[in-house]
Amino acid sequence: MTPDEFRHHGRAVIDWIADYQEKVESFPVLSQIQPGQIRNLLPQNPPLHAEHFENILKDVDRLLPGVTHWQSPNFFAYFPANTSGPSILGELLSAGLGIQGMLWSTSPACTELETHVLDWLVDMLGLPAKFKSDANGGGVIQDSASSATICALLAARERSTNYESNEKGCDRRLVVYASTQTHSSIEKAVKIVGLGRQNLRLIQVDEHFAMRPDDLVLQIKQDLQDGLIPCFVCATVGTTSSNAIDPLSEIGHICRKENLWLHVDGAMSGTAALCREYRYINTGLELADSYCFNPHKWMFTNFDCDCLFVANREILIKTLKVIPEYLNNKATESGDVIDYKDWEIPLGRRFRSLKLWFVIRYYGIKGLQHHVRRHIKMAQDFAGWIERSDSFELFCPAPLNLVCFRHTGGNSYNRQLLERLNKSGNLFLTHTILNDQYVLRCCIGQTHTEEHHVKQAWQQIQKTAMELGKTF
């Protein structure tokens, strides 16, 4: 493709995306197709000869029935993976530059922009200054919170064993603590890092589904008595099921006393700290060894983009650093530069900070705050409607933009209600189970969700529940 052809086809692609944005509400939010339906549309074999770009682009439309529209303003499922124009364009530029930023020297701008933007974020979110690159810490962009947790756990493992696990293999006595509500990525991390699922303790939660520090203390005590080595605690700011906020201060003091690594996972809710009034969620974060949040969830930056901050970068680097001769270079040898390959699992890395930089500059702090406040306000309104309803109840507090609620008709009723709602294509909600109760979740965080979308969703929920009541 020549630059001129690229220019021509590129315009068509941008037009396609803009058209999609304009009509996204006209599609069923949750894809309604059957397994295999999309593959059946595709030719059996790859083309032997070149095809016209126009035809390739046209065929994207044929995939649309198999797309669940995460960027629909009627998407209220899971946690969002929102995006925005500046982010998409930043991503495009990153692909256009096509660099691989494993070392500072393989593209200094990739490393330096990343360090700079992550330092900005420390200030923007009011995070502890120790996470900045001019202190002992620093930030790095990972593909996901799952990878961030794995990196933090590896560093903790090495700190606990004086870097012996890296040399000799894993010590089976290391123990990891998380609450019963911690995201499943911690279980995966424990398996990947080689600590063994049997060494993962799930700490009990309180009536608001936040980790109970007293149970954590008891578990640590028991493990010490059993000759095990408590190593790592994962606390969450905004759990996936119900947005519970673990008490970081109490957990942090326990970790300090017992010399455990504290990792804080703020995957979605961390973004709320852009606004001063929500910074209370991070109270106690100064006691953490590492922290991550995902701009690719709620900060208008398309997947993938997780920011991991560590208080002591040397531990992380010592854990992950390997220097083969073919990557040796003067800048690395000088010790004056960051080589982000030593802060993550893969060697290669994309220029992800570009899209984050675009988003932050395009919206400005005030613009980002505006959208976060808007989302939280809409969620709070929705929670209020639930509270005032005779047939629905709020299941647990809704501190930010996730509302957990249920119809009073019981588990089976709620399950069928959700199925009907999602089948309508007008909105997409997901569920969880809390205290054996089937609970519906409505998370408001898509970039273009407006009040009228949330009102329509509430009307549809009420109407569908009434119709279901007639047949139940």
Ligand SMILES: Cc1ncc(COP(=O)(O)O)c(C=O)c1O
């Ligand atoms: C609290 C929490 N942590 C971690 C994750 C995993 O995120 P990722 O897909 O970035 O690995 C999620 C995903 O929803 C989450 O809710």
